[in-house]
Amino acid sequence: KNEVEQSPQNLTAQEGEFITINCSYSVGISALHWLQQHPGGGIVSLFMLSSGKKKHGRLIATINIQEKHSSLHITASHPRDSAVYICAVKRGGSQGNLIFGKGTKLSVKP
C-alpha cells in the first residue's frame, strides 16, 4: 500500500460545483503539498501546509495532523480547473524529498 493515498482517482463535475479531493498518509510528516498538473504541462505547487487551513482564490486546503488527512476544496469550479491534482508529503526529518500520491484527475464540464 502506498504511503500516500488519494481519493477519488477520477472526478467529473459540472461547472459551478463544489469539489473535494482527499489525501490520507501513513507516515509522520513535516509538510504536505498540493500540486496541480495540467494535460501536457508541468507541475505547479498550489499549497504547502503543516497545520490548519490555507486559502488562495477559490482553492482551500486543510490538514488534520492527528488524523493524517488533508483535503483540497475547489469552490465554484470552472472548466479551467480540469487537471490532475497531486498530494505529496515531506517525511518528518527528511531533507526535502517528497512522497507522492497517484493523483486525482478532475474534469469540470461546462
Added chain:
Amino acid sequence: EAGVTQFPSHSVIEKGQTVTLRCDPISGHDNLYWYRRVMGKEIKFLLHFVKESKQDESGMPNNRFLAERTGGTYSTLKVQPAELEDSGVYFCASSLAPQETQYFGPGTRLLVL
C-alpha cells in the same frame, strides 16, 4: 524570473542507448531534486542535490543512472544503457531550502523502445 527548465522535452531512444537529461533550476536555488513518473504509477523521488553535493540518492533505481551537478548550477541525469522500464516522465524541481516550496520543471518524456 525564469522557472525551472528541462531539456529535452521529449526523447525517444532504443534499448541500450544512452540518454542525458538536463535540468536548469531557478537561479539561486541550492536544492535540486529529480523525480520520475512511470506509466500508471505515482511520481517517485530519485535524488536530491544541495549545491553540487548529493544529499540523498536513495531513490536512484540502479547504477545505470548517473546524476551530476558540477558547479552547483544545472544538473544532468544520464541513463546508460537505457532499458524499456526506464520510460516515463522525469521531473526536476528546485527550492531555496529543503523546507521551502519546490518549483517543478515541465518534465522530460522519455520513451525507450
